[in-house]
Amino acid sequence: EDQVTQSPEALRLQEGESSSLNCSYTVSGLRGLFWYRQDPGKGPEFLFTLYSAGEEKEKERLKATLTKKESFLHITAPKPEDSATYLCAVQAGWRGSTLGRLYFGRGTQLTVWP
């Protein structure tokens, strides 16, 4: 059973067409939620950390928000260079480990066409 679910699996947008990606989670004891961008053949690139419900973070055309059970990555007026796979990961407490446990979603593949 997936602990972190991302939707949609794939999204095609025209340049300038704003939209949102969703990351919902069922893990308890949330410590933090992370968003990453991954280009083909590359490692994931860290974008944001969100710690508690109501928090928001922004970077250029991206804005991440967090509620108690889900996070959204809003993309405003996207450009073709925003095309990538966006991954969500949730860090939760685990067995007293200071590292916690990190659960990854399977990602949303975003394509922005001109």
Next chain:
Amino acid sequence: SQTIHQWPATLVQPVGSPLSLECTVEGTSNPNLYWYRQAAGRGLQLLFYSVGIGQISSEVPQNLSASRPQDRQFILSSKKLLLSDSGFYLCAWTHSGTVISPLHFGNGTRLTVT
């Protein structure tokens, strides 16, 4: 600033041959180090993590092993590769001493076992 180096970028190996993938981190001390495998459509799977020299934790039983001979060096090995070992291998690090710290990934190694 911190950087992570991972090599080689691509590798084609025959079944039964040994494997050694290396990862080094610069610009930080005593990082937590990780090896992940990413399979298409299946997300990121944690293979090993290390909180210090010689300290390795394995997440799943498999044909692979990891070692940390130096503070900022992490090695993924196999004595005899299987076809099922093919995949995209990612090394990552986090700061030690902080409970919530995002992973920072290298650019990965695409391993094809033939």
